[in-house]
Amino acid sequence: MANSPRSRIGGPPGLFALTGLSNVTNSKNPLSLITYASDLGYSTLLDAAALAPSSKISLSDTPADAMAISFYKMFGFPTGVGCLVAKKSFLRQLKRPWFAGGTVDVVQVPGSGYTAAQQVHEQFEVLSPSHLPEFCLSNYPACRTEPSILQVLLRLQED
Amino acid sequence: MLSEHIAYLPLRLSALTRYLVESLGEIRHDASSTPVALILSRRPGRRLSAVGEQSDTGSTVSLVFLEVS
Numbered sequence: 138m139a140n141s142p143r144s145r146i147g148g149p150p151g152l153f154a155l156t157g158l159s160n161v162t163n164s165k166n167p168l169s170l171i172t173y174a175s176d177l178g179y180s181t182l183l184d185a186a187a188l189a190p191s192s193k194i195s196l197s198d199t200p201a202d203a204m205a206i207s208f209y210k211m212f213g214f215p216t217g218v219g220c221l222v223a224k225k226s227f228l229r230q231l232k233r234p235w236f237a238g239g240t241v242d243v244v245q246v247p248g249s250g251y252t253a254a255q256q257v258h259e260q261f262e263v264l265s266p267s268h269l270p271e272f273c274l275s276n277y278p279a280c281r282t283e284p285s286i287l288q289v290l291l292r293l294q295e296d
Numbered sequence: 297m298l299s300e301h302i303a304y305l306p307l308r309l310s311a312l313t314r315y316l317v318e319s320l321g322e323i324r325h326d327a328s329s330t331p332v333a334l335i336l337s338r339r340p341g342r343r344l345s346a347v348g349e350q351s352d353t354g355s356t357v358s359l360v361f362l363e364v365s
Contacts, residue, residue, distance in 0.1 A: 159354070160356045163338040163356050
């Protein structure tokens with residue numbers, strides 16, 4: 138890509154996904170690629186599942202459109218809880234070809250009309266959330282002294 | 297709790313990873329003196345010396361255990 142940069146500005150949308158740290162190769166990829174790809178017109182996703190537990194990440198320095206985090210790789214428990222930190226402007230670009238419970242406010246029956254959930258992030262939260270992992274997270278000893286974890290989740294939902 | 301430790305993790309983890317990789321590399325088969333392990337993953341490069349520094353690799357080690365050749 139570095140040898141033949143092709144701008145997507147004005148062209149069809151493209152997503153550049155970067156693995157911050159690979160558990161296979163043990164390599165950290167240069168996060169500057171996010172800025173580079175963004176300058177070329179790509180939407181950017183930083184997979185920080187393995188990177189976040191042991192490295193500081195600044196979304197100011199690495200302005201990815203979205204970043205995926207896995208909490209079980211931080212605490213070891215419970216599985217299945219993570220988060221996607223995303224810019225609202227990025228989510229608004231995404232078009233879901235279907236809907237399911239929780240992602241819509243109103244469905245017309247009979248008919249085909251529906252009203253998407255008012256909050257843009259709720260449009261992508263399919264089905265009811267499992268509260269068991271949240272319960273485990275809030276009761277897991279390592280998290281008791283880290284109240285900001287759940288607060289961050291709630292704040293993300295509010296934002 | 298995690299946020300308190302995250303500044304220490306790169307220093308501690310990279311030191312442990314380096315020790316593990318170097319120790320594995322030194323193990324030889326008695327019969328042939330050939331290596332017992334082949335490290336596949338990237339090894340820590342820059343040696344960290346202070347809390348807060350960021351390591352240039354992670355701390356997973358992929359390897360193949362070799363038979364006597």
